[in-house]
Amino acid sequence: MDLFESLEKQEINFCLICKNIIKLNIETESNSKEEYNPKNKKLIQVKLPPNEDLSKLEFNNNNDFYCFLCLNILDINHNIYTEILKDIKDLINQYDHNCIKLVLKFSSIFNFIFWFINTKISKIYNQNLNYIFESDTIRQIFINKYTSFFSEKLEEKFDNNEYNRDLDLIINYDLNDSIYQKFNDIILSSINNNNKIDIKEIKEKYLLNKNTGRSIIKALTIEICDINALFMNISKFFSIKEISSNININFSLSPTAFYISGNYIKLSREIGQNHFDRIFNISSVDEEIKKYFSKIFKNSEKDDFIFSASGREDRNVRMLGSGRNFIYEIFNSKKKFGLNFDKIKEEFNCESKFVKIKNLKISSKSEYNKIKKEENAKIKKYLAVIYTSKKIEKDVINNLIKDNLDINQITPIRVLHQRAYKERKKQIISLKEIEKINDHFIIIEIIASAGTYIKEFVNGDLGRTFPNLGSLLDCECDILQLDVEDIIF
Ligand SMILES: [Zn+2]
Numbered sequence: 420m421d422l423f424e425s426l427e428k429q430e431i432n433f434c435l436i437c438k439n440i441i442k443l444n445i446e447t448e449s450n451s452k453e454e455y456n457p458k459n460k461k462l463i464q465v466k467l468p469p470n471e472d473l474s475k476l477e478f479n480n481n482n483d484f485y486c487f488l489c490l491n492i493l494d495i496n497h498n499i500y501t502e503i504l505k506d507i508k509d510l511i512n513q514y515d516h517n518c519i520k521l522v523l524k525f526s527s528i529f530n531f532i533f534w535f536i537n538t539k540i541s542k543i544y545n546q547n548l549n550y551i552f553e554s555d556t557i558r559q560i561f562i563n564k565y566t567s568f569f570s571e572k573l574e575e576k577f578d579n580n581e582y583n584r585d586l587d588l589i590i591n592y593d594l595n596d597s598i599y600q601k602f603n604d605i606i607l608s609s610i611n612n613n614n615k616i617d618i619k620e621i622k623e624k625y626l627l628n629k630n631t632g633r634s635i636i637k638a639l640t641i642e643i644c645d646i647n648a649l650f651m652n653i654s655k656f657f658s659i660k661e662i663s664s665n666i667n668i669n670f671s672l673s674p675t676a677f678y679i680s681g682n683y684i685k686l687s688r689e690i691g692q693n694h695f696d697r698i699f700n701i702s703s704v705d706e707e708i709k710k711y712f713s714k715i716f717k718n719s720e721k722d723d724f725i726f727s728a729s730g731r732e733d734r735n736v737r738m739l740g741s742g743r744n745f746i747y748e749i750f751n752s753k754k755k756f757g758l759n760f761d762k763i764k765e766e767f768n769c770e771s772k773f774v775k776i777k778n779l780k781i782s783s784k785s786e787y788n789k790i791k792k793e794e795n796a797k798i799k800k801y802l803a804v805i806y807t808s809k810k811i812e813k814d815v816i817n818n819l820i821k822d823n824l825d826i827n828q829i830t831p832i833r834v835l836h837q838r839a840y841k842e843r844k845k846q847i848i849s850l851k852e853i854e855k856i857n858d859h860f861i862i863i864e865i866i867a868s869a870g871t872y873i874k875e876f877v878n879g880d881l882g883r884t885f886p887n888l889g890s891l892l893d894c895e896c897d898i899l900q901l902d903v904e905d906i907i908f
Contacts, residue, residue: 518577519588533552605649679781732903739903748787806859826876850864
């Protein structure tokens with residue numbers, strides 16, 4: 420008697436598609452039985468027929484039929500698929516895109532069900548086939564077989580290559596709450612008396628819900644439950660029909676993330692670079708920009724933007740000149756094509772009083788990496804209003820240093836709570852007097868190596884930065900105002 424006949428006698432049926440896959444893989448396995456290692460089961464790929472053969476295989480069109488492998492997920496004529504197609508189309512139309520990728524997501528309760536199916540089949544067949552009976556198998560078959568179906572029905576171009584697509588069409592599979600409830604009752608009645616976890620903890624951490632991960636399922640089927648009892652109880656109280664008819668299918672769309680880079684100019688001493696550096700309810704550079712961007716990209720200001728910049732300035736320091744390089748990684752954008760960056764820039768600059776942007780462009784991961792790398796690699800030009808306790812004669816500042824001046828900076832007191840205690844070697848490249856306000860107040864220009872703490876170079880930070888401007892001028896020095904005038908490459 421062949422395998423399927425003996426299984427059918429026990430009311431274990433497979434659709435024609437799954438039957439074919441099983442046959443194909445049993446043959447494969449008998450040739451390579453000794454290589455099979457349950458620990459590395461991922462190494463054994465399920466063998467699928469070529470797509471042209473796969474496309475000819477049909478799911479049985481019998482209303483009362485429930486497949487023990489695919490749980491009827493492969494039944495593409497099922498009403499649920501035709502019902503969601505129109506909604507999918509409506510949603511897709513809201514997104515800029517050329518190419519879509521089909522993605523199937525199974526909530527991990529399916530792993531629990533596949534554990535049961537594997538145990539059952541293995542007992543009957545006396546051969547381990549658990550790499551066939553798992554959600555990856557169904558995912559692979561579904562995508563290979565039905566991508567063209569979605570392409571045709573939705574009149575959209577599908578490409579399952581990671582790099583070509585603009586949108587992921589994600590079909591999510593889950594089970595109705597009643598099934599979770601029933602499984603959890605079974606788990607509680609199948610607990611292994613020898614396990615070391617008490618019932619309260621099991622109830623809190625190990626019962627199935629929509630967010631249960633694979634590790635919990637592993638723990639349930641290996642340590643927490645008596646697997647024989649668990650298996651018997653599921654056999655007694657569940658049928659594949661009940662599971663299959665309680666699968667709920669919904670979909671979501673996920674556009675691929677992309678990058679936009681530019682430079683920002685910060686004209687205010689009140690706003691910080693991002694929300695970590697702000698007082699009261701005053702906005703920040705990041706928040707100003709993404710508030711505007713979320714209108715353009717029609718996504719969430721709160722969740723859909725990741726901001727990075729090449730370095731930062733203190734809140735009370737303005738960022739002037741050509742500005743500081745920034746980059747956004749943008750998620751869930753409905754808009755992607757035909758962006759008019761000149762218009763976006765102009766409108767933003769009109770709307771935002773204290774932040775201005777320029778050089779906006781579509782960017783890339785490599786640009787992102789470059790900006791992160793440059794974070795502390797650029798020479799900067801500052802303008803500072805300083806106070807000196809003694810009168811400084813004309814040209815003294817201009818002649819104070821000839822070549823680059825090496826200075827040692829121990830982590831400043833004001834940032835000690837955020838930064839490691841460390842001594843850094845930095846350079847002051849040039850010092851120039853720009854304007855004398857009166858005998859004690861001067862505007863000076865400082866060019867310094869990346870990462871120099873300018874405030875501390877001026878005030879000495881109680882000797883923690885040395886030499887400092889005060890030690891060079893032999894008087895007390897303080898800083899009243901600071902601007903990043905430019906970032907020099
Ligand atoms: Zn099937």
